Amino acid sequence: MKRIISLFTIKVITAFLLFSQILMAAGEADYPENYYDKVALFLIFVIIIGFLSLVYFESKIKVVKEKQPSVFWAKFKYYLTKSTPIEKEQEVLLADHNYDGIKELDNRIPPWFSGLFYATILFSIWYMLHYHVLGTGDLQEAEYAQEVRIAEIQRAELMRSGAMINEETVTLLTEPALLESGKQIFITNCAACHAADGGGLVGPNLTDDYWIHGGGIKNVFKVVKYGVVNKGMIAWQNQLNPKQMQEVSSYVLSLHGTTPANPKAPEGTIWKEE
Numbered sequence: 440m441k442r443i444i445s446l447f448t449i450k451v452i453t454a455f456l457l458f459s460q461i462l463m464a465a466g467e468a469d470y471p472e473n474y475y476d477k478v479a480l481f482l483i484f485v486i487i488i489g490f491l492s493l494v495y496f497e498s499k500i501k502v503v504k505e506k507q508p509s510v511f512w513a514k515f516k517y518y519l520t521k522s523t524p525i526e527k528e529q530e531v532l533l534a535d536h537n538y539d540g541i542k543e544l545d546n547r548i549p550p551w552f553s554g555l556f557y558a559t560i561l562f563s564i565w566y567m568l569h570y571h572v573l574g575t576g577d578l579q580e581a582e583y584a585q586e587v588r589i590a591e592i593q594r595a596e597l598m599r600s601g602a603m604i605n606e607e608t609v610t611l612l613t614e615p616a617l618l619e620s621g622k623q624i625f626i627t628n629c630a631a632c633h634a635a636d637g638g639g640l641v642g643p644n645l646t647d648d649y650w651i652h653g654g655g656i657k658n659v660f661k662v663v664k665y666g667v668v669n670k671g672m673i674a675w676q677n678q679l680n681p682k683q684m685q686e687v688s689s690y691v692l693s694l695h696g697t698t699p700a701n702p703k704a705p706e707g708t709i710w711k712e713e
């Protein structure tokens with residue numbers, strides 16, 4: 440019997456280690472870094488394992504008891520409950536509490552219950568000291584402020600990486616370094632159809648006042664992102680990231696008013712910035 444239990448224990452521990460690895464992996468892969476998610480998953484795991492071992496031991500325990508009743512277990516149970524043995528029930532029987540033959544025993548409060556009660560008192564003292572006297576724990580307001588701070592950092596990071604840039608939010612860049620980077624993108628990807636100076640070849644002249652799809656950073660960004668596929672303008676969203684598309688669009692607009700070597704005749708209509 441002992442051997443079976445120890446084997447079982449080994450299995451439980453192995454399963455636990457495996458599962459916690461899976462949990463950690465899952466936490467890294469799919470879930471946002473959330474402490475409470477992990478705690479909840481862990482608790483669910485503990486409950487499941489607890490339930491399984493309960494089922495297991497319930498089926499086995501009778502065999503153990505028949506062979507040799509565990510003195511330790513009996514003592515432990517008695518210590519937890521201090522219940523009056525049936526032989527002595529007369530002593531705690533309440534004579535005047537007898538309703539339709541249903542009698543009441545004046546059992547003492549089980550120690551496990553009192554223990555729980557004292558634990559809540561200790562906890563409340565710790566809680567009071569931690570949060571309200573020493574101020575070592577964050578109250579709701581501070582926790583909220585901290586979450587806001589984290590969100591702001593994440594937002595700034597998203598802004599920096601350009602993930603938030605789209606045709607609605609895009610702004611015109613004017614910083615020389617960023618326009619230079621836009622120029623490199625233009626030379627590499629766009630010059631073949633729009634000419635290195637933007638004068639136009641297959642694609643239209645990008646330096647004049649005329650635009651087929653509207654001027655301004657938002658329209659230009661949109662055309663660059665989605666392309667005009669049936670007219671031969673590629674959609675760049677799979678090849679350039681939003682930041683790069685913003686840079687090249689800003690560079691295109693910086694070409695306005697320059698005089699290319701072989702300007703293509705204007706196409707589209709005059710665009711006036713509102």
Ligand code: HEC
Pocket residue numbers: 624625628629630631632633641642643645649650651652653659662663667670671672673675687688691706707
């Ligand atoms: C394969 C050729 C080709 C390449 C490469 C190309 N374009 Fe175009 N582009 C075109 C054509 C053709 C049009 C005209 C589409 C139309 O008639 O609607 C166009 C239109 C545009 C327009 C709209 C002009 C207007 O008048 O509204 C912009 C802006 C533009 N391209 C920018 C770019 C940028 C930036 C790149 C590089 C990232 C690029 N293009 C690469 C062919 C190209």
